[in-house]
Amino acid sequence: MSVDLSQFIPSFLEESFEGLELMESGLLNLKPGDNETIHSIFRAAHSIKGGAGTFGFDSVTEFTHLVETLLDEMRDGRREVSSADTEILLESVDCMRLLIEAARDEQDYDHDKVSTTSARLSETLGGQQSTDSDSENESNVNKNDGCGYNIKFIPEHSLAKTGNDPIFLFSALAELGELTISANTEELPALMDIDAQELYFSWELTLITTAEEAEVIEIFEWVEDECLLELEPIVNKANEEPTNNISDVADGVINELSVESSLGEIENQEVLASTKVDNEPETATGEKSKTSKTKAKADLGSIRVGVDKVDSLINLMGELVITQSMLSELGNDFDMSKVERLTSGLEQLLQNTKEMQESVMRIRMLPISFAFNRFPRLVHDLAIKTGKTMELVISGEQTELDKTVMEQIGDPLVHLVRNAADHGIESKDVRLANGKPEKGTISLDAYHQGGNIVIEIKDDGAGINRQTVLDKAIDKGLIDANAILTDSQVYDLLFEPGFSTAAEVTDISGRGVGMDVVKRNIQALGGRIQVESVLGKGSTFKVNLPLTLAxxxxxxxxxxxxxxxxxxxxxxxxxxxxxxxxxxxxxxxxxxxxxxxxxxxxxxxxxxxxxxxxxxxxxxxxxxxxxxxxxxxxxxxxxxxxxxxxxxxxxxxxxxxxxxxxxxxxxxxxxxxxxxxxxxxxxxxxxxxxxxxxxxxxxxxxxxxxxx
Incomplete structure (x- = not known):
């Protein structure tokens, strides 16, 4: 029996990227004592590590294991949440994304960046980790002084319905050492009574390993509420009989085990053997065969569609079928007495077609939160880089926009947010001197207006100095010195190629490169951008876009x-x-x-x-x-x-x-x-x-x- 795991890789990749977003969002909002958020971040990392191990993405597994270890110390209370740890974890999320993208595209990655971050993680883990003197002793409780464990695993019958497969659990256990499996089929009903979605087996397992008990229990973490799990350490008799070594004891334990082999158990072992992606047949030259390995590229053209949208389409299709049947019947032996019914049928067809069109368009509509999710991290990093204190406020994130428009508006929005952070928000000292709060605010908002969507990027910073813009434009020869321009026309000069009012060039902005591209890209989408500003109060950039390009x-x-x-x-x-x-x-x-x-x-x-x-x-x-x-x-x-x-x-x-x-x-x-x-x-x-x-x-x- 063989399972082609490559068919599940796109789903794993999609879920991994969602998990990375969850980790990043949680880390940005993480506060000391927020155990719930730490648990959710840990679960996301654990899920990514487990999936990567299943599909043979070893680089992802190894790196994520370090991240998971650091998070585990926070989760168990052995380490206090600090800003330094949060920063290294955010950097680690970037590396995880880098590694997963490389695995997806079957390309190389930035080894220096990953190695540097791995070294920082190891250094962090090697430092002071305990919050009290007893934690070290507590952590040693789980040390395995024996040679393995006897494990009794009795899952609930409904376990498979939640997407959990014991095969993957056993595969993970097998990576810790030598695993022997015995299946119990006592609860298996008669063939006619079997429900394909129910799980009737339980298992007794023997794991010969030097791994700690916590590592074994961790594998069952996702199903701990849906099973009965018992672990019994196998005592290392070498402690009692010095003449015997661990291998002798292990052999003795295995010989004493009563292993019941059945057809179901053999099939399970075959499945376990096939779950290791790296175990591929070798050619005569010793190279692994590439014919069975498909590229792990994500399906970038896929969209997650809500069930309500699918149901709406199915209902409308039924209405169209009824209308088509009615019109077909009218076509048989048609005479003028049926004109009224024909007209009514055509009106109904028109209405159904219009609703079908709207429903199909809704399938491509996604919440703009998909585009907004990158900005909390961006503003967080810019605050550190600029030394300013600022926060990002997001609203209207559930406003829907066509997927194609959303993919193309991302880069222009990034540039506008970076400009707001670098040019708009003042330094802490300047804000306090001007009677403003120490913390600057950048707001992202999206809302519908007519048949379009408006995205506002607003800051409460210094605003745009109209005279400075005019002087710069005259100096560059963009306008005549005697020209009389409205505020809107003056602010439009900001989008001229090479135009910049920055006093100095930074690695964030100031070279006059980008704003012209922002405007050009927005216009290419059939939209327009407007600028409003009050000197000393802040600026607002309004991007008006069509809901769809189709x-x-x-x-x-x-x-x-x-x-x-x-x-x-x-x-x-x-x-x-x-x-x-x-x-x-x-x-x-x-x-x-x-x-x-x-x-x-x-x-x-x-x-x-x-x-x-x-x-x-x-x-x-x-x-x-x-x-x-x-x-x-x-x-x-x-x-x-x-x-x-x-x-x-x-x-x-x-x-x-x-x-x-x-x-x-x-x-x-x-x-x-x-x-x-x-x-x-x-x-x-x-x-x-x-x-x-x-x-x-x-x-x-x-x-x-x-x-x-």
Whole structure:
């Protein structure tokens, strides 16, 4: 009998990474005397070590054993919880993650980092470990002065239902020494009465080992509430009869044992033999065969889906089947008397399809806590590195976001949080001098707003000095010295490539690299970022994102014979043009006076070389949109419906087109292009600059051919 353990590796990896997150979160919040948290951290480490041993990830097992030993001393009260121990454990979690990722990808890891951390752990364990003079004596109680143990293991019948398999327990015991197994089948019912999910066996085991009793009991820790466990040390007779050595005693004990062999026991032993991943057949050259070993790569494309979401899909599928059956029946001998029923059936089909679409989209939605979980550790490390006192407050972590969006927003959020810690939060002395609390606060919040999600990164630090930003921008030639900018436009300068107001460069930030990438990555997701700040009070960065990249809420507009889609997230307002508010400036640029703003008007028909009868601005409609912190008015012929559209990539089906972010198929089968608002603004800017250059060169003939 052989068990292919490789099929369980993806589950082990997924659970291990979750366990590492639990350990990290627990360590960050660990306080002296918090035994419950210490126990949960220990259990996570113990589970990872056990699983790694089962699958042959020896490097993970060996390293985690040191971590587990340190945690065990804290758990038993032999060591007080100290900040130094917490830091080394946090560093150890990083190494465990490194080792597990290397095992997953079958790649090498940073041996120096792991060795250094292992040495620190060993040094920590070799130091003062006891909290009282009696603890050393207590720890020696479990010393094995004999040569092994007789173990009686009687599990509850329901043990297997909780996912615990005695095979794995026996495999772990076998690693401690020589194991002999005897199965008791007295409670095994008749074949017709056997429940496949029940466990009817009990076992008597003999373990010849020099391991301590605590090590043996530890193996049964996960099932201690679901079994009867008895350990009886096998006394080392060498203490009584000096002429006999341990091996003689062991042989004598084994010879005296009454071992009952049965078919079930033989099968169990075969299973145990197959659980050692390293025990693979060798080739003629002595090398292990690689054919039976599959790569231990995690299934990165998997999503954990709640049962309620699956149930909803199953129910909707049933409704669709009923509706389809009804419509099929109507199709037989159809006449006009059935039109009303047909219309009703189509409406029901439409409703079911819409609900199905929403349910399918919900499957991809995950709590944003998956993205937020990394930040408590990040802020903790930054506080130590900067010497500042700060805390992270997280709210809205159950707000759901599409998995694809969440994976791509992680790095921009990391950069914004690092900036808040380095630039935003002041030093302890400065905060106290300004009448602020010693501890600075960085807040992460997520909430839904309309059909989008808003992520706020807020700090109560020094805020952004508007004049400093302006001076730096003028010095770098980004703006004219006489330029009049709103606060929003000034703060947008922070996202210019290479822009930085930091007085000195640190290993955290200050090189002017990153904020432009942050903005570009957010825009690539169809989102936008806004900055609000009050000098001396703090700053807020608001990231507005679509809930999903697969479906877009859009406004359909007509330009000539073409239909375009403008993302609703980019639209400020739509309006009928008033001739009295139109201004023409040099370069044939048309500005529309919208309250306190002068909004450039961009004729879509000219930008995409379309023919239309609506070429006069006073006969068109204006859709005011915002992108890259700038408002423009798109001149269109007509406004059509608002609807959700499925986004199709142009890169996959054709090629990238300036001003177009994708395409979709409308209900009538026609293809409509989705406008890329930042791209269109850049196109208009480039054309305006080209006109300016041509006019400067005095070539008016060429300038006349360039239109905006």
């Amino acid at each position: 479906i877009l809420d859009g406004q359909l507009v007509k330009v000539g014979t073409e239909t375009y889609i403008i993302p609703l997230i980019s639209i400020v307002e739509s309006l009928q043009i008033d001739n009295q508010l139109i201004n023409r400036v040099s370069g044939d640029m048309v500005l529309y006076r919208l309250r306190d703003d002068n909004v450039p008007v961009l004729p879509i028909y000219q930008m995409f070389n379309l023919e239309t009868e609506c070429t006069e601005i006073d006969k068109a409609l204006l859709v005011v949109v915002e992108g890259d912190g700038q408002k423009v008015g798109l001149m269109v012929d007509d406004l059509l419906a608002q609807q959700q559209v499925v986004i199709k990539s142009l890169n996959d089906n054709y090629q990238q087109v300036s001003g177009i972010s994708g395409a979709t198929i409308l209900g009538d089968g026609s293809v409509a292009m989705i406008l890329d608002i930042p791209g269109i603004i850049n196109m208009a800017l480039e054309q305006a600059q080209k006109i300016q250059r041509v006019r400067t060169d005095g070539n008016s003939n060429v300038a006349a051919e360039v239109c905006l």
